[in-house]
Amino acid sequence: MSRLITPRKSVAAAFILNGALLGCWASRIPDFVDRLSLSESRLGLLLLLLGVGALTSFAVAGKLADRHGAFRVTRWLAAFYLLSLVFIGYSETVPMLAASLFFFGLTHGGMDVAMNTWATEVERRLARPVLSSFHAMWSLGAGLGAAGGYLATSFEAGPGLHFLLSAIVLSAAIMPFLSIEWHSPTRVSLGKEPMFALPSGGLILVGLMALGAGLGEGTAVDWSAVYLRDVLEAEADQATLGFTAFSITMVIMRLSVDRLITRLGRVLVARVSGVFAVVGCLICSATGSWLVALLGFVLMGIGCAAIFPMSYSRAANDPDVPPGQAIASVATLGYGALLLGPPAVGFIAEASSLRVSFLLVAACSVMIVLFASVLKPSSSQL
Numbered sequence: 001m002s003r004l005i006t007p008r009k010s011v012a013a014a015f016i017l018n019g020a021l022l023g024c025w026a027s028r029i030p031d032f033v034d035r036l037s038l039s040e041s042r043l044g045l046l047l048l049l050l051g052v053g054a055l056t057s058f059a060v061a062g063k064l065a066d067r068h069g070a071f072r073v074t075r076w077l078a079a080f081y082l083l084s085l086v087f088i089g090y091s092e093t094v095p096m097l098a099a100s101l102f103f104f105g106l107t108h109g110g111m112d113v114a115m116n117t118w119a120t121e122v123e124r125r126l127a128r129p130v131l132s133s134f135h136a137m138w139s140l141g142a143g144l145g146a147a148g149g150y151l152a153t154s155f156e157a158g159p160g161l162h163f164l165l166s167a168i169v170l171s172a173a174i175m176p177f178l179s180i181e182w183h184s185p186t187r188v189s190l191g192k193e194p195m196f197a198l199p200s201g202g203l204i205l206v207g208l209m210a211l212g213a214g215l216g217e218g219t220a221v222d223w224s225a226v227y228l229r230d231v232l233e234a235e236a237d238q239a240t241l242g243f244t245a246f247s248i249t250m251v252i253m254r255l256s257v258d259r260l261i262t263r264l265g266r267v268l269v270a271r272v273s274g275v276f277a278v279v280g281c282l283i284c285s286a287t288g289s290w291l292v293a294l295l296g297f298v299l300m301g302i303g304c305a306a307i308f309p310m311s312y313s314r315a316a317n318d319p320d321v322p323p324g325q326a327i328a329s330v331a332t333l334g335y336g337a338l339l340l341g342p343p344a345v346g347f348i349a350e351a352s353s354l355r356v357s358f359l360l361v362a363a364c365s366v367m368i369v370l371f372a373s374v375l376k377p378s379s380s381q382l
Helices: 007-027 029-035 040-068 070-089 094-126 131-154 159-179 203-231 241-264 266-286 290-305 307-316 323-351 354-370
Strands: none
Touching: 007 029, 007 070, 007 094, 007 131, 007 159, 007 203, 007 241, 029 040, 029 203, 040 070, 040 094, 040 323, 070 094, 070 159, 094 131, 094 323, 131 159, 131 241, 131 307, 203 241, 203 266, 203 290, 203 307, 203 323, 203 354, 241 266, 241 290, 241 307, 266 290, 266 307, 266 354, 290 307, 307 323, 323 354
């Protein structure tokens, strides 16, 4: 196998692609607000469709990965995910955008499940922890996608051309990495798995921590550009920098999480992360300067970065629940908040203001601080 295209690099490429396409969409949301005269509540409904599409795909993608192999399903869904971004770019009406976003959510969420399953296979082959680095690559991809949105906006390129060129460039750069020889294990599904798994016992608090982090991340993805432009009066290209700053910070933090845990311990890292997340949301809510708000998004990125990996690690080592079921239950709350929280932000903003929405996100981030002690490692956990 080529030294350039290895299984680890291939999984990293899949994570970059998944994040980059979401970053492309997030960076151009204000354009669709203007083009289709979307109110905050209507935008919230459209984002809800994206989230529902993703959540709907989880169980189906999991069964397909079991039956046909996680690597193969990742490659299939990557192709459809690229196509879905192009559909969004050329959506000229609200119904067209609604259908495109639902398809975008289906392919995004399905690919997320498949590529994480593939990532665990590669991690097992390498016999050392690498999942955090893959999640860092997702954040890197999201930041690159958002940065591409900044460039496209600066050159006054419409979303259609921007998304088409992005899909072509990403296909050329990433798809060769998804053409390696890899044989994922396959198994016959019993067909009795629940559609959604909810946490129980001590995992409830772990899930609530993931919920707080997921809500903060989802808000930064879908509302940072709108907030900077419409509330803080940033220029269109400047408005794309909020999510870019958030994503780059997430990359740096996720590459540093393992070392921080070794030096400081999981509980302290989680508690300090929660404080950063709360302070970042409060700064965004209180400031009248888009430059100061960028600092707020940086602090939110610091606060959210470590919580998902640590929550999944704690779930996998739960003494009472099998690892797969435990991780799925925590992911339901965390990922559900990431996808469905932004529509709620839109509804709240319509009834009050986006500033109030950021205050409520800060309140939810407090759960990270309050419940950090549940991440104390068990005797079986590194």
